[in-house]
Amino acid sequence: MARPVWTGVLSFGLVTVPVALYTATSSHDVRFHQLERGTSDRVRNRRVNERTGKEVGFAEIVKGYEVAEGEYVIVEPEELEQISPGRSRTIDIAGFVDLSDVDPIFFDKTYYLGPRGTEYQKIYALLVEALARSERVGLAMFAMRGKEYLTAVRSEQGMLELHTMHFADEVRDARTEVGDLPEKVKLSTQEIKTAEQLIGMLAIEWKPEDWHDTYEEQVKKLIEDKLAGREIAVSTGPAPEATNVIDLMDALRRSVEGARKPADEGASEQPKKPAGRTTPARTGRSPKAAGGKKTTSTKAAGGTSTPKRVSATGKRQLSQLTKTELYERATDLDIPGRSTMTRDQLQHALEAAGRPHRAAS
The missing domain is CATH 2.40.290.10 (Ku70; Chain: A; Domain 2)
Structure with a gap:
């Protein structure tokens, strides 16, 4: 307790x-120490007089409230304690x-x-x-x-x-802090209805345990790989493009179609699933096959690695997964640049990973 x-x-x-x-x-931040490059020497912060460069003892430090540039009202710790x-x-x-x-x-x-x-x-x-x-x-x-x-x-x-x-x-005023907020924007009834339809089709049940810090996982994986001496492949994915106002309705329709398509295609093969999350959330990674930990290097020990494939059934289910689940699959397939990808980019990358490569003529 x-x-x-x-x-x-x-x-x-x-x-x-x-x-x-x-x-x-509680927070689960990965903590680092500051070291001088090329050494294992710790770098520590000290309280230093900026004019003389000499270190100042804690007992000699008082608080000062700046009333004008270079002019301070000095307040002793005992005076603060009294109030x-x-x-x-x-x-x-x-x-x-x-x-x-x-x-x-x-x-x-x-x-x-x-x-x-x-x-x-x-x-x-x-x-x-x-x-x-x-x-x-x-x-x-x-x-x-x-x-x-x-x-x-x-x-x-x-x-x-x-x-x-x-x-x-x-609490800061939003209109003062945030620029380019819309004042009066004309929206068509069809645009609003289609956007509401998309929101309804992507509705999921709130389960806090389904959400986790993927960045923290990547940092820990990076440390593990460096500790094991494995090659680190760093890659950045393409930056997401903003939706053009002219193509807004088309983007909404394609989004709705993408959300609806898996259920329609799989209707004859499997029972229809409700809208929202249709696959169980994974709170952890699936066990890896025997042979050691996954590596971020382009070559595995003992020879050239063989790219994994996404099955046809798996591709049909990708649009039903959350971004977290897509990211986990992309990690299993070692897709480069996955950490910076949007949900749609993760889905496209997974689908591309499942397509057979054409033989060179």
């Missing part, structure tokens, strides 16, 4: 329940709002909120059930680690979650 990052009391009205806060998420909000002992819910009224852009980090002791489970369960039925979240100000947060307490899957939130003045 994980250790809580905070313990205190959750209160709403005259009802209070002791609770504990737990971190709900710091400290650590809240209570999450005091000030009011409840409809969850649908809160734009997701305001949510920041998520924590699990659990009861601190079995004797408080009934009060905790009451708040869980009441929030779930009302579809509302409780808003509260909360201080932790020297910082004050706006927080939202919500019911999710039989327990409480606490979300730290951004304040209104921390």
